Amino acid sequence: MTRDFHRPLTPKKLSQLAESVTQASALEPGLTMVVGPYGELVHFVYTAILKExxxxSSRLPIPLPECSSIVCVHSGPARYLEQVRGLHAKLGLMAPAFKKCQSFERVASCAFDWTNQASVSIVGRLKALKNGGCVVLQQPPDINPDLQGLLELRRxxxxxxxxxxxxxxxxxxxxxxSGTPNELFVVTPCxxxxxxxxxxxVSCPGLASPLSPSSGKVLCCVRLGDDGLETEITPYVADDLKTRLMAILKANEWSLEQIGNLVGLNKSNVSRKLRMVSGTVPDGWDGDMLAEWLEACDLDPIEEEESSEVDSVDDDDADDDDDGEHQSDDWAADDDEDDGNDLDDLDRAKPVAPASRNERNTRNKDVVIPRKQR
Incomplete structure (x- = not known):
């Protein structure tokens, strides 16, 4: 074997390997299910994926195709549908970016179970489905889907x-x-x-790889702005915020020891946590953004602590120097006022350090006892 065979992979080659592992084809025709414990975030997840x-977009683990028409179907009482329209307007689903998305409402006493036989027949008659478009449905959170109904939707x-x-x-x-739909997304809050x-x-279990724990996963962060829901989709690093910060600092060429001093870990633990993690530096990364991350992680900048300690040490040294100067001045004053009378000096109280027991025992051994007293 040649020597080049034993050379470690460069970061560029590692990134190319990661890209080759995470490549995936576009969303297949058929049924796609978005499952997971995201009941409280259902409207945010719905809006984020519908926007993609x-x-x-190709930012999700499975790239989404260009659809000629998208129909979002909603069902339930009239008052509920009115609330849904207001919520979608607040989330920005009425913006020009969603002009190809159409809304189809079906008034009923309650929200439909889309795996019910009657509901499946309603979906099968939609023009968007017959024209090869995309139909978006939302299952009520308190109703488990029927497997037979899922198979009929898929067919x-x-x-x-x-x-x-x-x-x-x-x-x-x-x-x-997971074996019923053509594609599966799993959503987990973090x-x-x-x-x-x-x-x-947002993860796709079918794309999971032992070579990269982040393969088939993306992190989606959302916030509600004036123009609707703003989303940021980035590669997955970790669920906890502190590990994400360590990955950013490592990508920003911080040493493992510096990162460990900041988060309170030794460099071996930092290396273990970041062993299979590949992070990137966010756009516009600066001191203010670092301070924002440190505050979110309940961490203090290590530079400020060191500078404060140095300042305190310097102040103490300055105080000691000042005391030394005053003491030298006092001694000089005493020397000047000394009139040469040693008896006055004997009358002055001078503190004597007490001797320890070992010192007293040693001193007693050195005393010579007269022969008559033996």
Missing amino acids: LAQG AAEKYNARIILFCPAVADEAKI EPNPGFDEGFV
Whole structure:
């Protein structure tokens, strides 16, 4: 074997390897399910994925295709549908970016279970499905989907070479569920990056790789702005915020020892936590952004602590120097006032350090006892 074979991979080659592992084809026609414990974030997840679908984005683990038409179907009482319209307007779903998204409402006494036989027949008659478009549905959180109904939705989408995306916020990633749809997204809530309101991880179990724990995962952070829901989708690093900060600092060419001093770990533990992690430096990274991350992680900048300690030490040294100067002046004054009378000096009280027991015993051994007293 040549010597080049034993050379370690450069960061560029490692990044190329990661890219080759995480490459995936676009979303297949058929049924796509979005499962996971994201009940409280269902509207944020719905808006974020619908935004990526409208743009034909490739930022999710599975790239989303360009769809000619997208129909979002909602069902329930009239008052509930009115609330949904207001919420979607607040989240920005009425913006020009979603002009290809159309809303189809069905007034009913309660929200539909889209895996019910009657509901499946309603979806099968939609023009968007027959034209090879995309139909977006939201399953009620208190109703588990029926497996037979899921299979019928899948057959209907495959028949017309269309796509059906079903959001199931209360369904766990189980074997009987994961094997039913053509594609599967798993959403898990997590701590957001500083500056955002909520965060969640979107993963595709079929893309998981032991070579890279972040393969098939992305981190999505959202915040509600004046123009609707703002989203930031970045590669997945870790669920906890402190590990993400360590990955950013490592990518910013901080040493393991510097990172450990900042987060309170030794460099071996830092190396272990960042062994399979590949982070990137965010755009616009500066001291203010670092301070924001440190505050979110309940950490203090190590530079400020060191500078304060140095200042305190310098102040103490200065005080000692001042005391020494005053003492030398006092001694000089005493020398000047000394009139040569040694008896006065004997009358002055001079502190004597007490001797320890060992010193007294040693001193007694050195005393010579007269022969008559022996």
